[in-house]
Amino acid sequence: xxxxxxxxxxxxxxxxxxxxxxxxxxxxxxxxxxxxxxxxxxxxxxxxxxxxxxxxxxxxxxxxxxxxxxxxxxxxxxxxxxxxxxxxxxxxxxxxxxxxxxxxxxxxxxxxxxxxxxxxxxxxxxxxxxxxxxxxxxxxxxxxxxxxxxxxxxxxxxxxxxxxxxxxxxxxxxxxxxxxxxxxxxxxxxxxxxxxxxxxxxxxxxxxxxxxxxxxxxxxxxxxxxxxxxxxxxxxxxxxxxxxxxxxxxxxxxxxxxxxxxxxxxxxxxxxxxxxxxxxxxxxxxxxxxxxxxxxxxxxxxxxxxxxxxxxxxxxxxxxxxxxxxxxxxxxxxxxxxxxxxxxxx
Amino acid sequence: xxxxxxxxxxxxxxxxxxxxxxxxxxxxxxxxxxxxxxxxxxxxxxxxxxxxxxxxxxxxxxxxxxxxxxxxxxxxxxxxxxxxxxxxxxxxxxxxxxxxxxxxxxxxxxxxxxxxxxxxxxxxxxxxxxxxxxxxxxxxxxxxxxxxxxxxxxxxxxxxxxxxxxxxxxxxxxxxxxxxxxxxxxxxxxxxxxxxxxxxxxxxxxxxxxxxxxxxxxxxxxxxxxxxxxxxxxxxxxxxxxxxxxxxxxxx
Numbered sequence: 151x152x153x154x155x156x157x158x159x160x161x162x163x164x165x166x167x168x169x170x171x172x173x174x175x176x177x178x179x180x181x182x183x184x185x186x187x188x189x190x191x192x193x194x195x196x197x198x199x200x201x202x203x204x205x206x207x208x209x210x211x212x213x214x215x216x217x218x219x220x221x222x223x224x225x226x227x228x229x230x231x232x233x234x235x236x237x238x239x240x241x242x243x244x245x246x247x248x249x250x251x252x253x254x255x256x257x258x259x260x261x262x263x264x265x266x267x268x269x270x271x272x273x274x275x276x277x278x279x280x281x282x283x284x285x286x287x288x289x290x291x292x293x294x295x296x297x298x299x300x301x302x303x304x305x306x307x308x309x310x311x312x313x314x315x316x317x318x319x320x321x322x323x324x325x326x327x328x329x330x331x332x333x334x335x336x337x338x339x340x341x342x343x344x345x346x347x348x349x350x351x352x353x354x355x356x357x358x359x360x361x362x363x364x365x366x367x368x369x370x371x372x373x374x375x376x377x378x379x380x381x382x383x384x385x386x387x388x389x390x391x392x393x394x395x396x397x398x399x400x401x402x403x404x405x406x407x408x409x410x411x412x413x414x415x416x417x418x419x420x421x422x423x424x425x426x427x428x429x430x431x432x433x434x435x436x437x438x439x440x441x442x443x444x445x446x447x448x449x450x451x452x453x454x455x456x457x458x459x460x461x462x463x464x465x466x467x468x469x470x471x472x473x474x475x476x477x478x479x480x481x482x483x484x485x486x487x488x489x490x491x492x493x494x495x496x
Numbered sequence: 497x498x499x500x501x502x503x504x505x506x507x508x509x510x511x512x513x514x515x516x517x518x519x520x521x522x523x524x525x526x527x528x529x530x531x532x533x534x535x536x537x538x539x540x541x542x543x544x545x546x547x548x549x550x551x552x553x554x555x556x557x558x559x560x561x562x563x564x565x566x567x568x569x570x571x572x573x574x575x576x577x578x579x580x581x582x583x584x585x586x587x588x589x590x591x592x593x594x595x596x597x598x599x600x601x602x603x604x605x606x607x608x609x610x611x612x613x614x615x616x617x618x619x620x621x622x623x624x625x626x627x628x629x630x631x632x633x634x635x636x637x638x639x640x641x642x643x644x645x646x647x648x649x650x651x652x653x654x655x656x657x658x659x660x661x662x663x664x665x666x667x668x669x670x671x672x673x674x675x676x677x678x679x680x681x682x683x684x685x686x687x688x689x690x691x692x693x694x695x696x697x698x699x700x701x702x703x704x705x706x707x708x709x710x711x712x713x714x715x716x717x718x719x720x721x722x723x724x725x726x727x728x729x730x731x732x733x734x735x736x737x738x739x740x741x742x743x744x745x746x747x748x
Contacts (some may be wrong), residue, residue: 172562175553177706178640180699286704294682297638297700343511343519385524385673388637388644390553390560392517414555414637422514450515451565458566 152221153275153316153468157309158260161213163367166311167273168204168278171288175390175413182290182298182409185368185432186271188461189331193275195464196225196252196324197491204299205275208434212263212272213305217255217480220317223277224261225252225324228331228433229269235378236260249323251471252277255319269333270366270435278315293368301496309470323471329464333438334430336421337443342396343389344418349381355421360439361404368410371434379401380418383413392429394423396442408432426453498599511558515565516550520577522559526646526674528547531559532586535711539590539593540580546573554710555635556644556698591633591711596678596715596728598627598669600691600722605656606664607688611671615651623718625649633712638679641698641706645714647674660686667692669716694727 167190168185184190184207191201199205206213212231216239226233226249236244238258247253249272255261266272282289282300291299302310345353361375384400390399395407397417406423407415408431421442423431434440445453511519520537523530540556541561548568553560563573600623601609606707612619631645648671656672661684664670668679670687679685680698693716697707719727 174704175560175562176710178636178638178642179704218742246713263630273719285700295700297704303743340512343513387556387558388635389519389521389555389558390513390637392560392562393513394514412638413553414635419513422512422517425514425516447512447515447565447570454515454566471601477685 152384153222154314155222155313156218157305157311158214158215158216159307160309161263163209163212164213164292164305165207165291165303165368166204166206166282167290168288169202171286171292171298172289174286178413179286179292180409180411180413181393182292182368184273184290186228186273186331186429188329188429188457188464189271189273190275190459192227192250192326192329192331192464193225193273195468196250196326196345196397197223197248197277198252198324198479199273199275199279200276201461201464203275203279206305207274207422208263208266208272208357209270210409211265214260214262217257217259217261217489218310219257219315220254220311221254222313222319223252223254225275225277226250226272227326227329227367228272229266231266231272232264234262235263236262248325250329255321258399266435267325269331269433270436271433275414276313277318278313281312281314281462292410294490324437324468325471326439326464326467327469328461328467329485331425331433332430333433333435334477336411336429336440336441336443337427337431338450339394339396339421339423339442339470340445340450342419342421345420347380347382347384348378348398348420352378352381353420355461356404357442357444360441363434363436363438363440366408366436369410370382371431373404373406373440375403378420379403382418384418385416386418388416391415391419392422394425394428396421396423406431413430424450426450426457429442429457503562504676510577511539512570513560517560517562517574518559518570519558523557526556526634528647529586530630531632531710533584534559535590536584536586537577538710540584541576544576544580547578549573553635553637555637557699591709591713593713593715595694595715595717596693597719597724597727598678598691598693599719600627600723601721601724603721604668604692604724606661607670608690611652611654611688611690615670616656617651617695622652622690625652626671626676627716627718629715631714632714633676633708633710633714635710636706636708639679639683639698640704641680641708642677643697643708643712644675644677646676648676652706654688656686657688661689663691665692667694669693692724694724694731696731
């Protein structure tokens with residue numbers, strides 16, 4: 151038995167992620183895990199997995215994967231994208247499926263995912279999961295540390311990701327209703343640990359300005375907009391960071407730390423994105439404009455409760471796909487009208 | 497934002513680091529007494545095994561506590577901290593002592609000449625000063641296993657480089673302000689590189705492991721380039737073989 155997903159092309163940066171490995175910050179290791187844990191949970195729920203299982207995190211451009219198993223069930227959650235199921239290497243046109251649903255595929259078929267639309271993240275879960283050894287309790291890939299996930303790195307062409315199941319039962323496919331994975335334009339924040347490094351004018355400017363995401367990876371998101379002047383030094387004695395910490399470096403431009411953040415930092419942190427907005431933060435693609443809204447820690451806790459309620463509701467939002475005939479009609483249309491055309495919008 | 501302790505006990509400030517973390521700052525400057533308090537508080541808090549505390553991260557002069565406010569409200573966590581602060585004493589010496597070989601050969605010490613020029617010393621004197629004292633490990637951070645060691649002698653305490661290097665090799669020994677570090681992985685770096693160590697401060701195989709811990713004491717033993725290379729070769733030999741790429745459950 152040697153079931154696997156074979157990587158034909160890896161996409162931009164595709165990594166294996168689960169809910170991360172909290173507990174090792176004292177060693178310099180961030181919690182890591184899915185940038186959008188809500189979408190990760192949704193993908194796993196659609197695939198019939200425990201929500202904390204490892205799944206592929208796709209950024210910006212999707213991979214092409216060949217099925218080296220008798221059959222497998224894949225599920226997609228996150229960004230919209232052109233997801234095509236091709237019958238083999240030579241096929242030019244396949245059936246298309248939507249995000250937020252599962253699909254059963256057979257040996258030799260190819261799942262080809264185009265550029266992600268509007269959002270930066272898409273998760274692909276596989277029923278039964280990947281056969282990968284956890285490191286420090288997690289299969290999340292920590293790129294900077296070079297460990298976890300698949301060989302501690304992003305996927306490359308030629309990789310064969312071993313699957314736990316060589317075949318999956320045929321049953322009605324699932325889709326997920328009522329989960330909002332929209333890309334936000336405003337993020338709620340509470341005052342940061344070094345907000346006293348900034349004058350009230352600079353703080354007001356921060357909250358009234360729009361910032362553009364100009365670079366992003368799993369460690370952080372670099373923003374560009376109104377530069378902020380530090381009223382004290384721009385160096386602090388390094389202290390602990392958190393996902394969502396907003397550092398103002400020497401240039402005066404903000405950097406928002408994400409799941410694979412450096413555990414400690416020497417730049418003043420003006421604000422912290424509330425925990426309930428972290429999943430949405432990860433979805434924001436490069437080029438988007440965002441603003442910050444100041445809330446109290448009490449509000450942050452209310453929002454956190456609401457996020458957990460939303461997560462609890464994922465499983466009850468899963469329904470049978472039904473409408474098989476309509477789906478085939480769409481496939482025919484797509485083949486006739488736009489076969490071979492590559493979607494290239496983000 | 498901040499609270500001073502009402503009694504005559506150690507003053508501290510509570511800084512929210514989001515709704516799931518808070519930082520307890522125990523002093524203004526960087527010194528070993530504050531570090532000892534930070535480590536003592538860390539230990540006492542960890543000993544309580546509070547439900548809702550996810551993890552604790554001691555840093556130069558503060559302790560960051562990561563918690564779930566829906567399990568342990570901030571108010572309750574702060575009540576525990578206040579209790580622990582009463583009668584908090586500097587941790588007795590609990591760390592280990594290490595003598596780490598480092599090579600200051602110019603071929604590995606990209607900034608040794610520059611550091612010498614900036615500090616008005618000869619390169620040999622920089623090496624003497626840097627390797628002449630015992631360092632205290634304040635914290636691990638930035639990279640896995642990366643130990644921040646202080647205090648660098650005042651004459652070598654330089655601000656970071658104006659232009660950071662794009663990457664420095666693993667094992668690089670560097671200084672900035674009052675701290676010295678051995679960078680465990682290749683990384684961009686704004687510090688002044690004055691040597692390299694063959695010792696792996698961080699290993700992922702056979703299992704992830706950090707050599708140093710906060711509270712440890714470290715001295716540097718200068719070695720020649722030849723000795724450095726032979727130690728490096730020996731380390732590579734004794735390192736566990738890289739595991740096969742095919743995972744156990746999926747052998748062909």
